[in-house]
Amino acid sequence: MTIMYILIGLALIFDFLNGFHDSSNIVATIIFSRAMPPRIALYLTAVAEFIGPFLFGVAVAKTIGEDIVLPGSIDMLVLVSALSTAILWNLFTWYFGIPSSSSHALIGGIVGAVIAEAGISAIQYLGLLKVVIALFVSPILGLVVGYLFTRLVFFLTKNSSMKINKFFKNSQIVTGLGLALSHGANDAQKTMGIITLGLVVSGTINQFQVPVWVIAISAMAISLGTAVGGWRLIRTLGGRFYKIKPVHGFAAQVSSAAIILGAALVGGPVSTTQVVSSSILGVGSAQRVNMVRWGVAGNILIAWVFTIPLTIIFSYLFYFLLNFLA
Numbered sequence: 243m244t245i246m247y248i249l250i251g252l253a254l255i256f257d258f259l260n261g262f263h264d265s266s267n268i269v270a271t272i273i274f275s276r277a278m279p280p281r282i283a284l285y286l287t288a289v290a291e292f293i294g295p296f297l298f299g300v301a302v303a304k305t306i307g308e309d310i311v312l313p314g315s316i317d318m319l320v321l322v323s324a325l326s327t328a329i330l331w332n333l334f335t336w337y338f339g340i341p342s343s344s345s346h347a348l349i350g351g352i353v354g355a356v357i358a359e360a361g362i363s364a365i366q367y368l369g370l371l372k373v374v375i376a377l378f379v380s381p382i383l384g385l386v387v388g389y390l391f392t393r394l395v396f397f398l399t400k401n402s403s404m405k406i407n408k409f410f411k412n413s414q415i416v417t418g419l420g421l422a423l424s425h426g427a428n429d430a431q432k433t434m435g436i437i438t439l440g441l442v443v444s445g446t447i448n449q450f451q452v453p454v455w456v457i458a459i460s461a462m463a464i465s466l467g468t469a470v471g472g473w474r475l476i477r478t479l480g481g482r483f484y485k486i487k488p489v490h491g492f493a494a495q496v497s498s499a500a501i502i503l504g505a506a507l508v509g510g511p512v513s514t515t516q517v518v519s520s521s522i523l524g525v526g527s528a529q530r531v532n533m534v535r536w537g538v539a540g541n542i543l544i545a546w547v548f549t550i551p552l553t554i555i556f557s558y559l560f561y562f563l564l565n566f567l568a
Contacts, residue, residue: 245318249440252325254463257433259332260344261291261467264429264514268422268468271491271522277414286415287422288469294426295434295461300452301509302428306435308450309369309509310352313442315360321440323358323564324351327557335545342545343513348432349373350553357554358561376510380501381520381546388497388524395493396528410488417495424503425514426464432511433460490525497521516546 268291269283278286307313311320328347335342356364399406437456441447498514498521505512 246440246444246446249318249321250437252322252329253433253437254459256325256329257430257460257463258467259329260429261464262470263332263336263344264425268418268425271486271494272414272418274486277411277488277491284469286419288465290419290422291426291468292461292465294423295430295457297423298427298506300431300434302431302506302511303435303438303452304450305373305509305511306432307439309366309372311356311366312364313439315364316356316443317359318440318443319561319564319568320355320359321436323355323557323561324348325436327351327553327560331553340545342549343515345377345432345511345513346549347553350550351557354554354557355561358558373511376505376512380505380512381516383501384498384517384520385524387501388494388521389528391497392493392525392528395489407488410492414488414491414495417492417499421495421499424499424506426461428502428506428512429514430460430464493525494518494521
């Protein structure tokens, strides 16, 4: 039973770091477009993050817990290795201000540890394919939807006065909360899926059904992480792509929230970091392509590409280290 408590503790640390790491995705455009003071933005976002998992079901949790790996073929050490790898990766990328994907790190950690324990045959390929498609298609959608939605906004407001900026600025309170709800609904469920899978593997419960207390503690952990805020990443997303204005923040938040919430409802675990970043790029390029600092985007793209393969390797090795120490 002790290892179950360790697993829950690690899962909540990962969840906290996910909120801490991803708070930049939710509030960066709000802060840098001066729609809201930083702390107020973070605190309101944290409340919405907590509420999100209770509103939109547990489809993503089931994908993480049931569709990637056969529960009967793994032990608790696999889950501990996966979470430990994802936590270390999040800390590393946070320290260097790289908006890497917590979702990619967790998926890579799970796959690497499962292969180390039970071999490739324990991976459910259709489930993994579903996850990979969701992770890699969603940022492309973010770029496209961000571009198209911004062009539509520019068309509808082309004859408006400068007062329209006040509308975009104030609207970000609503769109930012919507984005936070969608993020809480999608990302907190990944932690729920790991904890519930641990309960099944340990024999604590007989079937994969997410308990209410698991939803509550997962929602609390991610909201606390968001309230603290990862300022290094906020600066990256809010200022290094281009100078964010209220219209950019409004369009990026609407585009991102639509994609992330849609994915949560169908059980697709997406990377909020990727979706928001690509939406910001799409929004900026809709105004002027050369306005975007594409070199910064390229550096982030490299982190995205290498996260899953590197975390697979690290988790594979970490499993053997833990197994040796145990």
